[in-house]
Structure formats: structure tokens, C-alpha cells
Amino acid sequence: MTSIVNSRASFHSNSLVSISDANDSYKPVLGKQNYISCIKNGETMEFNAKKLRLDYCIIPRINDINGAGAHSSTYPDLLHLLSRNTQSSLSQVRQMHAQMLRTGLCDLPHYRTKLFSLYSNHHRFSDAKNLLRSILKPDLLSFTALINASSKFNDFKNTLILFSQMLTNGLYPDAHVLPSIIKACAGLLAVKIGEQVHGFSLASGLSLDPFVESSLIHFYVKCDKLIGAHKLFDKMVERDVVSWSALAAGYARKGDVINAKKVFSEVKIFGFEPNTVSWNGMIAGFNQSGCFLDAVLMFQQMHLHGFTSDGTSISSVLPAIGDLGYLNAGTQVHGYVIKIGFAVDKCIVSALIDMYGKCGCALEMSQVFEDIGQADVGACNAMIAGLARHGLVDKALTVFKELQGQGMELNVVSWTSVIACCSQHGKDIEALNIFREMQAAGVKPNSVTIPCLLPACGNIAALMHGKAAHCFSLKRGISGDVYVGSALIDMYANCGKIQAARCCFDRMPARNLVCWNTMLGAYAMHGKAKEAIEIFHCMQRSGQKPDSVSFTSLLSACSQSGLTEEGHSYFESMSKDHGIEARVEHYACIVTLLGRAGKLEEAYSMIKKMPFEPDACVWGALLSSCRLHHNMSLGEVAAGKLFELEPKNPGNYILLSNIYASKGKWKEVDKVRDIMRDMGLRKNPGCSWIEVKNKVHMLLAGDKSLPQMAQILDKLNRLSMEMKKAGYLPNTNYVLQDVEEQEKEHILCGHSEKLAVVFGILNTSQGSPLRITKNLRICGDCHAVIKFISRFERREIFVRDTNRYHHFKDGDCSCGDYW
DNA sequence: ATAGGGTTAG
Numbered sequence: 001m002t003s004i005v006n007s008r009a010s011f012h013s014n015s016l017v018s019i020s021d022a023n024d025s026y027k028p029v030l031g032k033q034n035y036i037s038c039i040k041n042g043e044t045m046e047f048n049a050k051k052l053r054l055d056y057c058i059i060p061r062i063n064d065i066n067g068a069g070a071h072s073s074t075y076p077d078l079l080h081l082l083s084r085n086t087q088s089s090l091s092q093v094r095q096m097h098a099q100m101l102r103t104g105l106c107d108l109p110h111y112r113t114k115l116f117s118l119y120s121n122h123h124r125f126s127d128a129k130n131l132l133r134s135i136l137k138p139d140l141l142s143f144t145a146l147i148n149a150s151s152k153f154n155d156f157k158n159t160l161i162l163f164s165q166m167l168t169n170g171l172y173p174d175a176h177v178l179p180s181i182i183k184a185c186a187g188l189l190a191v192k193i194g195e196q197v198h199g200f201s202l203a204s205g206l207s208l209d210p211f212v213e214s215s216l217i218h219f220y221v222k223c224d225k226l227i228g229a230h231k232l233f234d235k236m237v238e239r240d241v242v243s244w245s246a247l248a249a250g251y252a253r254k255g256d257v258i259n260a261k262k263v264f265s266e267v268k269i270f271g272f273e274p275n276t277v278s279w280n281g282m283i284a285g286f287n288q289s290g291c292f293l294d295a296v297l298m299f300q301q302m303h304l305h306g307f308t309s310d311g312t313s314i315s316s317v318l319p320a321i322g323d324l325g326y327l328n329a330g331t332q333v334h335g336y337v338i339k340i341g342f343a344v345d346k347c348i349v350s351a352l353i354d355m356y357g358k359c360g361c362a363l364e365m366s367q368v369f370e371d372i373g374q375a376d377v378g379a380c381n382a383m384i385a386g387l388a389r390h391g392l393v394d395k396a397l398t399v400f401k402e403l404q405g406q407g408m409e410l411n412v413v414s415w416t417s418v419i420a421c422c423s424q425h426g427k428d429i430e431a432l433n434i435f436r437e438m439q440a441a442g443v444k445p446n447s448v449t450i451p452c453l454l455p456a457c458g459n460i461a462a463l464m465h466g467k468a469a470h471c472f473s474l475k476r477g478i479s480g481d482v483y484v485g486s487a488l489i490d491m492y493a494n495c496g497k498i499q500a501a502r503c504c505f506d507r508m509p510a511r512n513l514v515c516w517n518t519m520l521g522a523y524a525m526h527g528k529a530k531e532a533i534e535i536f537h538c539m540q541r542s543g544q545k546p547d548s549v550s551f552t553s554l555l556s557a558c559s560q561s562g563l564t565e566e567g568h569s570y571f572e573s574m575s576k577d578h579g580i581e582a583r584v585e586h587y588a589c590i591v592t593l594l595g596r597a598g599k600l601e602e603a604y605s606m607i608k609k610m611p612f613e614p615d616a617c618v619w620g621a622l623l624s625s626c627r628l629h630h631n632m633s634l635g636e637v638a639a640g641k642l643f644e645l646e647p648k649n650p651g652n653y654i655l656l657s658n659i660y661a662s663k664g665k666w667k668e669v670d671k672v673r674d675i676m677r678d679m680g681l682r683k684n685p686g687c688s689w690i691e692v693k694n695k696v697h698m699l700l701a702g703d704k705s706l707p708q709m710a711q712i713l714d715k716l717n718r719l720s721m722e723m724k725k726a727g728y729l730p731n732t733n734y735v736l737q738d739v740e741e742q743e744k745e746h747i748l749c750g751h752s753e754k755l756a757v758v759f760g761i762l763n764t765s766q767g768s769p770l771r772i773t774k775n776l777r778i779c780g781d782c783h784a785v786i787k788f789i790s791r792f793e794r795r796e797i798f799v800r801d802t803n804r805y806h807h808f809k810d811g812d813c814s815c816g817d818y819w
Numbered sequence: 820a821t822a823g824g825g826t827t828a829g
Contacts, residue, residue, distance in 0.1 A: 113820080141820085148821060179822045214822040221823090246823045280824035287825095315825040350826040381827040416828040451829045483829055 093118045097131070106134075113141045120149025125158060138169055144177040151180035159184035160193065173200070175209040182215040186222040194219045214242045221250030241267060245278035252285025257294050260285065276307055284316040295320035296329065309336075311345050318351035322358030330355045334368075343371075350378035357386025377403065381413045388421035396421045410441050416449040423456035429696060431456035432465050445469075447478040451487035458494030460689040461773040461800060462696045466491040470504075480509045486518040493522030496771050496798030496805060502531075516544055520553035526805045527815055529561035548580050555589035559596060560804060562816070567593040584610075588617040595625025596818055600634050616645045623655050627662075628818060635659045650681045651776075658780075687775040688756035692763045699759060702750035712758045716749055719758075723788050731781040753782045753799060761793055769796040777801045787811050 097115055100106040106115070112135070119128035128146055132138055143166040150158040163181050166173070173181060178201060185194030198216055201207035207216070213236055220229035233239070233247050244267040251260035264282060267274050279302040286295035299317040302309060309317075314333060321330045334352055342348050349372055356365035365386045372379055380403045387396035400418045404410065415438040422431035435453050438445065445453070450473050457466035470488055473479040479488070485508045492501035505511075505519045516539045523532035536554050539546060546554075551574050558567030571590050574580050587610050594603035603622055607614050619641045626635030639656040646652065653676050660668040676682075686701035699706065706712070720730070730745045748754075753774050760770035778786075778801040790797050791811030799806040807814035 117820080144820065151821090174821095176821050180820095183822070209821085211822045216822090218823055240822095242823045244823090249823070275823095277824050282824090284824055310824090312825045319826070345825090347826040352826090354827060378827050383827090385827065411827095413826095413828050418828090420828060446828090448828050487829080 090122045090124065093122060093124075094127075097127075106131075109139045109141045113145045116142055116145035117149060120146060120153070123153065125150060125155070132165075138166075138171075140166075140171050140174065140177070143169075143171060144174075147177050148180045151183050154187065156184035156187040160188070160190070172204070173197075173206075175206050175212055178206055178209070179211045179215040182212070182219050186215070186219040189223055191223050191225075194223065208237070210236075210238055210240060210243070214240070214246055217243055217246045217250070221246060221253060226250050226254055239270065241272040241275065241278065244270070244272060245274060245281050248278070249281030249285045252282050252291070252294075253288050255286075255289030255291055257286070257291055276302075276310060276313070279305075279307055280310075280312045280316060283313055283320075287316050287320045290323075292320040292323045296324065296326065311342055311348060314342065315345070315347040315351045318348070318355045319358075322355035325359050327359040327361065330359055346376050346378055350376075350382040353379055353382040353386055357382065357389050360390075362386070362390045362392070377408055377411055377414060380408075381411075381417050384414065384417040384421060388417065388424065391425065393421055393425045393427065410443055412443050412446055412449060415441075415443055416446075416452050419449065419456070420452040423452060423459070426459075428456040428459045428462075429698075432462060432696075435465075435469075444476065445472055446476070447473075447481040447484050450478065451483045454487040454491040458491040459773070460691075460696050461495045461771045461798075462689075462691050463495040463497065463771060464691060464694045465696075466495055479504075479507075482508070482510065482512050482515055485511075486515050489515070489518045489522055493518075493525055493805075494773075494800065496769075496800065496807065498522060498526045498528065498805075511542075511544070513544060513547060513550075517547070517549045517553060520550055520557070524553040524557035524560065524804075525800075526807070527557065527560035529557040529563045529566070532557035533566065546578060546580075548583055548586070551578075551580060552583075552585050552589065555586055555593065559589050559593035560815070560818070562596055562818070564593055564597045564599075584612065584615050584618060587614065588621045591618055591621040592625065595622060596628065598629050600625055600629060600631050604634055604637070614641075616642055616649075619645065620652070623652065627655050627659050630659060630662050632659055632663055632665075647679070648681060650676065650683050653681065654683060684776060686752040686779075688752035689773045690756040690760050691771060692760060697756075697759065699752045699755045701752045701755075702747070703752070703755065706755070706759075708759065708762065711762060712755055713749065715758050715762060716754065719785075719789060719792065720749075722792060723785065726788065728784065728788060731784065748779075748781050751779050751782050753778060754785060757786055757789060757797060757799075760797075761789075761795065767794060769798065771798045772800070774799060774801045777803055778806060783813065783817070787813055 093115070096118075097106075100111065100115065105111045112131070115131060116128050119125070119131065125146075128149070132142060132146065135142060143162060147159055147162045147166070150156075150162060159180060163173070163184075166177075178197065182194060182197055184190075185197060198207070198219075201209075201212050201216070206212050213232060217229045217232050220226070220232065229247060229250050233243060236243060244263060248260050248263040248267070251257075251263060254260075260282065264274065264278070267278070279298065283295050283298045283302070286292070286298060295317055299309065299313060299320075302313065314337060318330065318333060321333065330352075333355075337343055337348055337352065349368065352368050353365050356362075356368060365383070369375060369379060369383050375383070380399055383399050384396045387393075387399065396418065400414060403414055415434065419431050419434050419438075422428070422434060431453060435445070435449075438449075450469055453469055454466060457463070457469060466488075469491075470479070473481075473484050473488070478484050485504060488504040489501045492498070492504060501519070501522045505515065508515060516535065519535050520532055520539075523529070523535060532554055536546065536550065539550070551570065554570055555567055558564075558570065567590070571582065571586065574582060574586065587606065590606055591603045594600070594606060600622070603625060607618055607622065610618070619638045623635055623638035623642060626632070626638060635656060639652055642649070642652040653672050657669050657672040660666075660672065688699045690697050690699070703709070720728075730748055753772060756772045756774075757770060760772070764770065778799055783806070786797055786799065786806075786808050788811065789795065790808035795808075797808040799808070804815065
């Protein structure tokens with residue numbers, strides 16, 4: 001951020017004043033030239049507004065314009081008239097400028113300042129800047145006019161550049177220009193510059209100005225430093241409606257509804273009346289912090305108090321309405337928007353599209369989008385997100401392509417939306433490709449882009465891509481963000497790099513519940529119960545209360561590792577000590593926990609004792625356990641329930657058939673297969689991904705189109721001969737098709753996870769680990785084969801299936817043969 | 820002259 005005040009002139013970094021505890025300990029003193037000092041705890045700190053030369057280019061003076069020649073004394077009046085009349089055209093301003101140059105009025109700061117304001121009001125910053133360059137010794141008034149104007153038009157970068165030029169000219173800000181500079185720092189979240197400016201205001205005594213104080217409060221609120229804002233507020237001698245409103249909005253932004261409302265109502269006690277801007281600040285703050293209902297209620301109350309909502313209130317309340325799904329309210333606001341003619345406001349249109357999208361109204365959403373005709377980036381972005389929400393991925397991509405095609409300004413939200421759209425709808429490789437395109441287009445990913453992209457890397461275990469995204473976040477300084485951090489933990493865990501996941505976790509400067517839960521989930525996925533339990537206790541020691549998600553991960557980790565006793569006691573303590581009522585997913589974990597330990601009857605009675613209807617996950621947990629322990633009678637009960645709950649899930653039929661096969665009940669196996677055939681169910685095609693040399697390869701079961709297929713099968717045959725020598729028998733129970741044994745063996749050979757392992761062995765250097773992801777649960781035969789391969793080929797092999805991670809090493813698997 | 824309020828991505 002410091003680069004915004006460019007290196008040519010800036011507050012000297014050595015004199016950076018830390019403000020965090022400065023409010024009462026700084027006292028300004030007179031400093032030597034160009035230095036302003038302040039005293040902190042008896043120590044003098046110097047503040048250096050460093051001077052650097054600015055090369056001036058002086059524009060030629062216009063000597064005459066078409067013989068226009070009013071007497072010079074009439075210009076001040078004319079100028080006054082022009083600046084009062086907002087309708088004055090740009091050409092009138094230019095003529096005035098020319099005449100002023102001719103008559104020398106341009107040299108008088110007071111008149112010149114008017115000219116700056118006139119140009120700025122016409123958004124002609126380049127003209128204003130040329131005017132600035134033409135002045136030999138620009139004065140504070142000229143800079144003030146320009147800085148205030150660029151700040152007013154939210155051109156904050158320009159504001160700070162001008163500020164730096166002002167310092168270069170040896171000019172110090174006064175109370176009239178500081179608020180605009182501070183506003184720019186707030187808008188750009190330029191924390192360090194803002195704090196230095198605060199230091200300057202303290203040192204110079206300008207911090208006592210109510211305008212400066214209010215803008216500083218807003219600055220700290222915007223930069224998420226509410227405590228600093230409050231300290232300032234407390235020290236204020238005279239508070240007004242602006243300072244109260246800024247603080248109230250600050251609490252609203254933090255989601256502190258109680259304090260926000262308290263401060264907001266205190267305004268009245270102290271004799272002030274909240275105005276439209278005060279109300280808008282509350283609505284926007286509540287919307288930003290996710291207090292959607294409070295935002296909507298504020299909007300309603302605003303009207304009850306006799307205020308009329310303007311464009312700002314509407315574009316702040318619409319997203320809140322959308323999140324609540326209040327279609328009725330949304331439609332009313334839409335009607336109001338049309339009635340008062342706000343349907344041309346770009347922000348409002350985007351907000352309307354967003355609202356309809358969130359309320360599930362794809363048609364209305366598209367209607368608003370089409371009605372604009374010339375859609376801007378915001379509207380397109382809202383549309384992409386809305387289409388993605390409705391699963392209309394292709395349409396979303398079309399809108400994005402149109403946006404690109406029209407040469408509209410290619411922004412980070414659009415790219416992020418479309419990346420999110422892909423990674424959320426199983427188009428992981430597309431997400432990675434679009435991310436690459438985005439970089440090629442010169443758009444820099446931010447702290448939202450990375451968490452949208454990382455799941456795509458994790459889904460297909462594209463470790464190199466994930467690492468590249470990690471590097472990006474380090475370079476962009478966003479790796480400390482809780483969303484980025486959690487997404488990194490998840491990505492590394494999904495790619496099998498549990499230590500790297502832990503490393504990211506340990507390095508986080510701050511953690512919220514999601515970070516802890518992600519780490520817990522990562523250990524659970526890897527079946528590392530000991531570590532999960534450690535994190536669980538660590539979390540509580542750090543003051544973070546676990547929620548029901550934390551317990552799901554903890555219980556799942558215990559069940560994966562066979563920690564039956566521990567899991568059971570955590571389950572009991574959940575409601576007893578933590579006041580969290582067990583949900584269906586917790587029961588599923590307990591059923592798995594008991595089932596794995598062979599306590600199938602106990603698991604079944606647990607299901608019967610559940611305070612609500614067991615769902616497919618619970619019965620699925622029982623059925624899996626029955627398969628593990630070859631329990632046919634309970635397996636049939638569980639399968640029967642599952643066939644009712646999800647008749648079209650082929651996985652359940654396959655599990656039951658596995659149980660029959662293990663007992664040699666071939667007739668029953670046939671029966672299950674016939675049911676599947678009659679229902680038109682087919683086993684989902686198996687699919688595995690492996691990253692080799694930075695490219696992700698997808699392998700389908702029985703894929704004959706693979707160029708290396710002959711080699712792969714050859715290698716697989718040779719491995720299988722070695723395995724048979726070592727006593728391995730292919731487990732054809734896993735083949736459901738009604739074919740000869742020989743053919744069954746052949747089908748097993750075609751399983752995608754085996755293909756991926758062998759593909760990896762053929763294409764990577766000896767001894768390097770292999771990371772594979774599968775779209776189904778790993779097949780039992782493949783599990784046995786990969787265990788063997790890990791020993792025979794001396795490779796660590798990581799296979800993530802839909803259930804968990806399998807880490808094969810030296811002939812064993814981390815799951816202990818339970819999955 | 821100057822301060823407080825807006826959409827779209829997780």
C-alpha cells in the first residue's frame with residue numbers, strides 16, 4: 001500500500017508513528033524544518049515529510065482567444081457565477097481558464113482554486129493537473145481543491161498521489177485537506193499511511209478538529225480496528241452526528257448488533273438526529289457483517305421514521321433481502337426502484353440481479369439482466385454468480401465469455417466468480433485453466449480468488465497447482481487471511497500433505513472456528529485420531545468453543561482409527577459438557593465407531609434409540625460395517641432401508657452384493673444384480689486423477705483410448721505375476737458383472753485407481769510418491785494390489801477416495817484395512 | 820473548502 005504514495009515523496013518510514021496506543025501519550029512539539037516531532041513516553045520521535053524534486057512542465061500560456069476581451073475586473077464575478085452554477089459547461093470553464101491566463105488572474109491563488117474545483121466537478125482531473133503543473137509555486141489551496149475533489153469522486157489513488165506531490169512541494173496539510181486524505185486511506189485500506197497521517201495530526205494538533213477526528217474514526221472502522229476507533233471517539237471533546245454515526249456503523253460492520261444499536265440511539269440522547277447517511281451506514285454495516293435481518297429491519301425503521309431511502313440504502317438492503325430469501329420484500333423494493341427511476345443505477349441493478357438469484361428466481365434475474373441492454377461488469381458478475389447458484393454453469397461461462405468479448409474491463413470479481421462456479425460444480429480442471437488465463441490477462445488474484453481456486457486443486461489432488469496458489473498468497477501478503485489459510489489447510493490435506501496442512505495451520509496469525517474445524521477435518525480424513533484429539537483440546541485451551549462440526553470431525557477421526565472408547569466418551573460429553581445436541585451426522589459416526597469394532601448389534605440399537613429418523617448416512621454406516629464383518633442379516637436390514645431412502649444409489653446394491661459374495665451366496669448376488677439391471681442402475685464409472693509433471697491426468701475405468709494403455713497393462717501383468725508368487729489372489733468378489741472368472745480378473749485390471757498407480761510408476765522417477773484421487777470408494781482388490789505395489793516398487797502411494805485418505809507404505813495402508 | 824452510506828466473488 002505504501003506504493004500509492006510513491007517513493008518520490010512520502011512520510012519517512014523511519015518516522016512511522018504507531019498509533020495503536022498513541023491516543024493519550026502523544027504531545028506535539030515544534031520541530032526543526034521539515035520535521036515534526038512528537039513525544040511518546042518521554043521519548044521524542046521525529047516525523048519527516050521528505051522533500052523530493054518534482055519536475056515541472058509548464059504548459060504554454062494561451063495569449064488570446066478569439067478576441068474575447070472582457071475587462072479583467074469582471075472575471076471574479078463570472079468565476080463565482082460559474083462555480084455556483086453546476087450547469088456550467090466544460091467549454092465555458094476552458095474559456096474562463098484561457099482568459100485568466102491572459103489577464104494574469106491565474107496567479108492569484110483564490111481564483112485559481114475555483115478553477116480547480118470547476119475542472120474537478122467536470123471530472124477533468126487531467127486538465128486540473130495540467131493547471132497544477134503550470135504553477136511555479138503551487139499553494140496549499142490549489143492542492144486542497146484538487147485533493148478534496150478527487151476524494152469526493154472516490155478516486156483515492158489519485159488523492160494520495162496528489163498528497164505526496166503536495167508534500168514534495170513542502171506543503172503541510174491543514175484541517176481542510178486532512179479529512180479527504182484520511183478518507184482516501186480508509187478507501188484504499190492503506191493502514192500504514194493512515195496511521196502516519198494520524199501521527200501527523202496528533203503532532204500538529206490538527207487531530208482536535210472535529211472533521212479530522214470523524215474521518216479518523218471512519219478510517220479505523222474501515223481498516224477493521226474498531227478498538228482504535230472507539231479510543232478516538234472516547235477522547236473527542238465535541239462529538240456530533242457524524243462521529244456517532246461512524247462509530248455505530250463500525251459496530252454494525254463487526255456484527256455487534258447490541259452496541260451498534262446502543263450507539264445509534266445514543267445520538268438522540270445527546271441531542272442529535274440521525275440523518276439518511278446515518279441510517280444507511282447501519283444498513284450497510286449489518287449487511288456486511290451478515291446481520292441480514294437487522295439490515296432489513298433498519299431499512300424498515302428508517303421509513304417509519306419518515307426518511308426516504310435513496311440509492312445507497314437500496315443497494316445495501318437488497319443483498320440482505322436476498323440472503324434471507326425474502327422474495328416478497330425484494331419484489332416490493334424492485335417496484336419502488338422502478339417507480340422512483342433508480343432502475344438506471346448500476347449498483348442497484350447488480351443488487352437486484354443478486355437478490356433474484358439468491359431468492360431462486362432465475363427468470364426474474366435474467367429479465368432484469370436483459371432489460372439493462374448494456375450490462376456493466378457488476379451486473380455481469382452478479383449474473384454469473386446467480387447462474388452458478390442455479391447450476392447453470394454453461395450459461396455462466398457464456399456470460400463470462402461475452403464479458404471478455406466485449407472488451408469490458410477484465411475485473412477480479414468476474415474471474416473469481418467464474419472460478420468459483422467451476423470448482424463448485426466439479427469442473428476442477430476448467431477452474432485451473434481459467435485461473436491461468438486470469439494471470440495471463442494481468443488480473444491479480446486476491447484473498448477471495450484463492451479460496452475459490454484451492455478446492456479445485458484439492459478435489460483432483462493437483463498439488464503443484466495448489467502450491468502455486470500458496471506462493472501467490474504469500475507474495476500478495478494474504479496468506480494470513482482466515483479464509484485463505486483454511487482453504488490452504490484443506491487443499492494440502494486433500495492432496496495428502498497432512499504435515500504441510502499442519503504447517504499452514506501453525507503459521508496462521510489468527511484463527512477462527514472454521515480454521516480449527518478445517519484442521520480437525522483434515523486429521524479425520526487422514527484417520528489421524530491422536531492428532532485430531534490434540535487439536536480439539538488445543539482449540540478449547542485457546543478459548544475457541546467447538547461446535548457441532550468440530551464434533552463430527554472428532555468423532556469421525558475416532559471411528560476411522562478404531563478409538564471406540566474415546567469416541568464414545570466424546571459423544572456423551574458433547575451434549576453434557578458442551579450443550580450441543582447430537583445430530584444425525586454424529587449418530588452416523590457413532591454407528592461407524594461401533595460397527596468397526598464389530599459391535600453391530602449395539603450400533604443397530606443406537607440407531608433405534610435415535611431421537612429422529614435415521615438418514616441414508618446412518619444406514620450406510622451400518623451397511624459398510626456389516627460388509628466388513630460379513631454380517632448378512634443386519635446388512636439386509638440396512639440395505640432394505642437404503643433401497644427405500646435412495647433407490648437409485650448403485651453403491652448400496654454393490655455393498656450388499658459384496659456381503660453375499662463373501663458368504664458365497666451367489667444366487668443372492670445374482671438377484672441383486674438383476675434388481676440393478678431392472679432398475680436401469682449401473683455402477684458409476686470409476687475415475688481417478690493423478691498429477692504427473694504439473695499436469696493432471698484423468699483415467700477412466702477400462703479406458704482403452706489411453707495412449708500408454710499397452711504399456712500399463714504389460715506392467716500390471718508383470719506386477720500381478722510377482723504378486724501371485726507372493727501369495728496374492730485377485731479378489732473377484734468385487735466384480736459384479738456376470739462374466740467368467742478370467743474376464744473378472746481382466747475387469748479388475750481395468751480399475752481406474754490401478755491404472756493411475758501404474759501410469760504414475762511409468763511416468764515418474766523411481767521412489768517418488770504418487771498422489772491419486774478417486775471418485776468412488778477404493779475397491780478392495782485395488783487396495784490389496786496397491787499395498788503390494790507400495791512394497792514391491794518402494795513407493796509411497798496416497799489414494800484419496802470419497803471416504804478418506806489411504807496412505808500406502810511398505811505394504812501397509814494407514815487405514816488399517818478399514819474403509 | 821473538509822468528515823459518516825452502496826452492488827457483484829469465499
